[in-house]
Amino acid sequence: MSEPLRVLMVEDQEELREMIGQALNDFGFDVHTANDGPHALQLIDETGDFNIVFSDVNMPNNMSGLELSAHVAEALPNARMILSSGYARSQLPPLPPHVEFIAKPYRLRQLIELLKNPAPAA
Template sequence: MSEPLRVLMVEDQADLREMIGTALRDFGIDVHTANDGPDALKVIEESGEFHVVFSDVNMPNNMSGLELSAHVAEALPNARMILSSGYARSQLPPLPDNVDFIAKPYRLRQLVELLKGTSPTA
């Protein structure tokens, strides 16, 4: 039996963080949560390896998802980074090559497939 997928979800809206976290756990994903970039770095330091870090692009407390992705690339070189935004990708700054993107609103199935590394279906 393989180990469950370990995901760190960074979401500043508590209700959304709880709802998505619960739904992902129902898919057998080991979800840890953080409410902003600095909190995510603390969770990474305390909890070790994650397979995927999933964050909104626009985050409070002076650290965007893009800035967080640079820290994740350094702290967790084997982890995948996924950023999400309500803005179209063309409206965002260029994303690093190692960062995947999912537009809001997304369907839960799309997110699960992206987290698991399978190609999202329309």
């Protein structure tokens, strides 16, 4: 049996972070959570190899999901980076080519499918 995908979920809304994190654990993912970008970087430094980093675009504490994605690309070059936002993709700054996107509100099933299957390159 293969190892479960290690997911770092970065979400500043505590209830959403706990609910989605627990649901993903229930579906067999190895989920770690962070409440902002600096906390996510600390976890990456401490625990190392994540397969996927999933973050909201708009985050507190002076680090957006876009800024986090640049750090992830450097620290975890083989990890997938997925950003989510309640804003339409057209309302956001251009996303780097390596970043995947899922719009909020998303259904849990949509998120699980995206985590298991990388989106085709645009």
